[in-house]
Amino acid sequence: MCCEDRLAAELRQRNMRMTPQREMVLRVLHDLPAGATAEEILQQVASLSPAVDLSTVYRSLDLFESLDLVSSYNGPNNERRYELLTIHQPHAHLQCQRCGKLQTIDLQTLDTVAAELLGSHRFILRSEHLVLPGICHTCSEQQSAASA
C-alpha cells in the first residue's frame, strides 16, 4: 500500500507519529472505494480493534485531508463522506437525488467545462472534489414507468 509509505513520510517530516489507529483508518479507506462516513469508517476499524474512538477517526481524517491524502464531500442526506485520493484514478461523482447512490465518473468528462470556467470566470475547477446531483438511470426509468 503505497499511501501508507506516503503517510509515514509526511508524518516524519512534520514530527508526527505513525500509530496503529491512523494505519487502520488509512487501510479502511483503501478498502472503501466509494468513500465512507466517519461512522462507517469507525465500524470497519472497530472490527479490527474495537477500542478505537470516533474522535480519533475524525482526527485522522482531518489530518489526512490536510495532507491531501483524503478529500471529503457532502453526500446524500447531507452527510460528510471521506475518500482516499491516492489509490483511485482522480474522479468525480454522480449523486442520485432520488435513491442517493453515487457513481464515479472520469475527470476528463469535465475538462471542457473546466476550461470554459477558467476562461469566463478565471475559476479553477477542482473536479476531484465534485459531486454532481441529478437522477440516475434506474430512478429515471422507474419514474417514466410509473407515469406510463
Added chain:
Amino acid sequence: MCCEDRLAAELRQRNMRMTPQREMVLRVLHDLPAGATAEEILQQVASLSPAVDLSTVYRSLDLFESLDLVSSYNGPNNERRYELLTIHQPHAHLQCQRCGKLQTIDLQTLDTVAAELLGSHRFILRSEHLVLPGICHTCSEQQSAASA
C-alpha cells in the same frame, strides 16, 4: 411576487394552509438572492415578526423544497443554504474553497457536460442544484503573488 401565487396554488391543491410565517420565509428568500442559512432566514423573518421559531423556518424550507420552490446546497463551512428557484434565472454556483465566496454561473455553461453525462451514463444532471468547488480569481492571484 409570482412565487407567492404559485405557493398558494400548490398549498391549496394539497389541503395545506397559507400562513404568515410561510409568506415571510418566502419573501425573505426572495430578497436574499445568494441563498441563506436557516438561521439567517430566521433573523430576517424575526425583523418582521419576532416570535417566529427556527423550527418553523426549517419546516417551511422543507416544504418549499418538496414543492420545488427552493433548493438547498452545502455551502462553505458545511452549512446548508437555501435558495429560491423561481425568481432568478436558473443557475449554478462556483464555490471558492479558499475564501468561501459563491459566484453564480449561467446554466448554459453546463449544457455540454449535461449532454455528455446523459449519453454516457444516462444520468440526468440537475444543474440548478450544483455547486462547483474550486479556487476563485482573487484567491488564485493571491496565491501566485505569494509564491512569487
Added chain:
DNA sequence: GTTGATGCAAAACCTTTGCACCGAG
C-alpha cells in the same frame, strides 16, 4: 368547528474539544 401549522422545549445528530493517560520515537 376541523385539522393543519406554530411555538416551545427537548431530543437527536454529528463533530469538536479538554484532559489525563498512554505509547511511538
Added chain:
DNA sequence: CTCGGTGCAAAGGTTTTGCATCAAC
C-alpha cells in the same frame, strides 16, 4: 524520557420531533 496521540466524556452546533395551543379554511 518526551511529547504527540488516544480514549473518554462532555460541550457545541445544527436540525428534527412531540405536544399543547392557535388560527386558516
